[in-house]
Amino acid sequence: MDADVGIIGVGTMGSMAAWQLSKRGVSVLGFEQFGIGNDRTAAGGESRLFRTAYMEGAEYVPLLIEAKKLWRELEKESGKSLLTLNGGLMIGEKDSPPIKAILESIDNYKLEHEILDIKQASKKYPQFKYFANDLVILDKEAGFIRPELSVVSATYLAINKGAKIKQYTTVQKIIPDSNGVTIIANGESYRVRKVVITTGAWTVNLLPELKDKLMPRRLLLTWFIPKNIDDTKPEKLPVFARMRGDFRLTGTPTLDGTMVKASFTKEPLPVDNPKELHRDVYSEEILKLRDSVETLLPAVYPDPVRSSAYMDAYTPDNHAVLGTIPGLKEVVIASGFSGHGFKLAPIIGKIISEIIIDGKTTKNIKNLSPERFVDSFHLI
Ligand SMILES: Cc1cc2nc3c(=O)[nH]c(=O)nc-3n(C[C@H](O)[C@H](O)[C@H](O)COP(=O)(O)OP(=O)(O)OC[C@H]3O[C@@H](n4cnc5c(N)ncnc54)[C@H](O)[C@@H]3O)c2cc1C
Structure with missing residues (x-):
């Protein structure tokens, strides 16, 4: 295993998930197609x-x-x-x-x-x-x-706790199996136990099946x-x-x-x-x-x-999709924040860490459940 958890997309939610997971001693391997805090993500634009x-x-x-x-x-x-x-x-x-x-x-x-x-x-x-x-x-x-400052701050706190972040590295594919997940990024292969998908507007590239939902x-x-x-x-x-x-x-x-x-x-x-x-x-x-x-x-x-x-x-109802993807118990998704997710970012990071580590969250996120859009999902 290269890490306990792979985070695909270290932007707004990915950086907060990396911070929260690292604080709880989980090893993190993050993948970010641009540089950390880059202005092209949903965290750009000063405020x-x-x-x-x-x-x-x-x-x-x-x-x-x-x-x-x-x-x-x-x-x-x-x-x-x-x-x-x-x-x-x-x-x-x-x-x-x-x-x-x-x-x-x-x-x-x-x-x-x-x-x-x-x-x-x-x-x-x-x-x-x-x-x-x-x-x-x-x-x-x-x-x-201050969005760029927030993403950079959370990411470097995670790095200081041991998280490894691969910048300028685009994930092309994730392949879950019964023992973990294989991640293919820039042609290289990595193994992690669980994966978090926080790819924002690019989620459709990784999960084209969800193109009408995200x-x-x-x-x-x-x-x-x-x-x-x-x-x-x-x-x-x-x-x-x-x-x-x-x-x-x-x-x-x-x-x-x-x-x-x-x-x-x-x-x-x-x-x-x-x-x-x-x-x-x-x-x-x-x-x-x-x-x-x-x-x-x-x-x-x-x-x-x-x-x-x-x-x-x-998303069609303007509420995000947050939780384990039905049929893929090793894959947690946090996407579709529909233009209003930034303020929530640290609590979303915390909820992701709870789902990954404890198998559930104590917060009420029923309105964000992936089940409302996906019955059962097969990534391969
Ligand atoms: C212009 C604008 C104004 C907004 N105003 C507000 C506001 O005032 N208040 C508020 O609360 N919310 C606001 N929002 C919403 C909020 O900013 C977003 O909901 C939130 O930032 C989304 O976070 P995210 O992690 O889903 O996406 P992002 O922050 O975009 O993160 C996704 C990351 O994944 C990376 N990535 C994608 N695909 C791959 C891949 N295959 N491999 C590797 N990396 C990948 C991307 O490069 C990016 O870094 C606004 C959004 C925008 C765009």
Whole structure:
């Protein structure tokens, strides 16, 4: 055996799984097609939002509370500042599904928050434009995470505990049998007892059978110049999700002191082949973005000055796939985080380590079960 556990894809979830498994004394052999912390993965683009009052479903709140503790643990162990809780403004039509789900999370778990009427919000947060039927919620347990720093920090903590990571090494095939799993990567063969698949948007290349269930989608991040830089610093501007009709503009305050990130994150475009991601910006995208920024976020000039395209794997119900693959007891998958997985990453790493070491997790992840998409799977 080359290691107890092989991790395919040392990006967001793979790095956290490597950290958690190594902490518990399990030997890890990781494979990453790019370099660690590379900007081409779903961890690229300077920041990720952390939110606790969760529009994607109140069932995530216990996981988010645990995730926050683990972010703090990762900060302590790495000596790096990764998560800044400067609050999160959720603005949308009162009776819209995301606003209702946020209020449900707040009610069910008594989350610290503030509700502002339009008059109060216009005074406190003049960076946005408001409409009569908007509800403005300040999630006090929200803020931003530094993604590249997080992935690099978790990976090197794992390496310091003995994990071996093969960078610039692409896994072509995994072949499970009754005694373990053979991994074929860059033409070489490796043996491990168990394997974790954390290949994000590229999962379809390894498991083409799941192409309709783990669809790669393209997300465009865009940055804008603030009209008044001081008004967009983290002390003045919380992270935000500004929703209206078809628009969902999510963003962060200025982190470099010159630009504010504000991007469309609703219904990203499908990508046929993750190796051929369209990295340029389509002119229709810019026009739509320009229009919504002008309408909803007058604190910035409406033309983006920086843009980058990234991918994530999306499932049909927008909830991830996490657990042992049915019919393949040596193979654990964590993929399909559908554009909202980063904040959960350390708890996902912990759950993976529990499933691998203890055979089960104590966390409630029923809504993420692979069984909802796969009955029985044969990789060969
Ligand atoms: C633009 C954008 C904005 C987002 N905003 C937020 C946000 O604000 N808040 C939030 O919580 N979430 C957000 N998300 C979602 C979150 O970032 C993702 O859900 C999460 O990062 C996915 O992690 P992953 O490990 O599945 O994928 P990745 O981080 O992409 O990791 C997959 C890794 O596998 C490697 N790999 C793939 N195939 C192979 C192979 N065959 N061999 C070797 N290596 C391989 C890849 O190179 C990569 O490193 C956003 C996502 C994007 C793209």
